[in-house]
Amino acid sequence: MKALVVDDSRAMRMVLRRIVSEIGFEVVEAADGQQALDKLDEGVPDVALVDWNMPVMDGLSFVTAARSRSDARRMTIMMVTTESEHGQIVRALAAGAHEYLIKPFTADALVDKLRFLGLVPNEEAVAW
């Protein structure tokens, strides 16, 4: 599976890359929304992890633009951002994001959300 990590912070892109690589994702990076749209032309990922505040094109604009593309309809979008007001979360979901992770976050929280979205196999053993 492929993940597109969209964040203007190189450090944050590295953190996200490390976490999702460990659970088997191939990772593509973009430093702003426009770069992320360009990356979609090279192949639509299974999931995009998207910061909100970025130069050139912010995360919300990227979500809106991505959702208008028929080839990206099946891409899951998770906002990963410090923006944590109720209204902002509502706007992101209304624009087409599926999930929302508030910074700072733990690796477990991210993996848990990906699992909930069906993007990580549930490895938990079941007692029988």
Added chain:
Amino acid sequence: MPVSTEDFTFLADFVRDRSAISIGPGKEYLVESRLMPVAREVGLDDLAALVGELRRPFPNPAVKEKVIEAMTTNETSFFRDHSPFDALRTKVVPDVLELKATTRKLRIWSAASSTGQELYSIAMLLDSQFPQLSTWDVTLHGTDLSNEVLAKARSGRFSALEVNRGLPAPLLVKYFKREGADYVISDIIKQKATFERINLAEVWPIMPVFDVVFCRNVLIYFELDVRRQILEKIRKNLTPGGYLFLGSSESTVGLVDGFTAVRVDNTVVYRKEA
């Protein structure tokens, strides 16, 4: 047995030095709830024995690793493990709605409710998926050993880190409001939940008969005979045809009769025989 001040300080320092995670004063419940299962798992009786092992000149590296892991991961989360909640939605609640169609009373108990995420997850699931329950008499009851965690559960107040754990964003938006840096669960959910202190290993207060009991990842705290007693008491407090959820590594098999294991996709629930 509660952790002693000296052992708590030792454990807090031990974890901080190896993980950079700080466990401040007042977090005794966290240490107890995370490390008692570790003590049991490695064959020790209590936290004092676990600290004794860690204080040795050359402690078992596997024990050290388990302590660090337990203190740094696996925190309580909303919809923890997901699949039990899928089973609740697809099988258990529909069955119980049928079972209780005459009385229209639904009683659910979260027996080790900790800071409330499990019970509030159940409440949100019922509210969002079963609108017909709005005309039912629904009781959602949480119990725990620790007054500290119960106070937090009753407050319904969670940090951003906590709502990040397992809570789908649409439910965060629907059922929480922001207050300062925290998120507070809405009154419509909070007023459905009650919390009470119970030590599962001691005498229980009089409680209603429940239709569904969640008792996940708690039996591991106890010796075998106490597990047996707790399961027997749960069976008596469960309606015939009602369901018991245990942790994925726990089972009624060999401990108590009168339950049938029912597999629902990735989870196993235990149905009380009629």
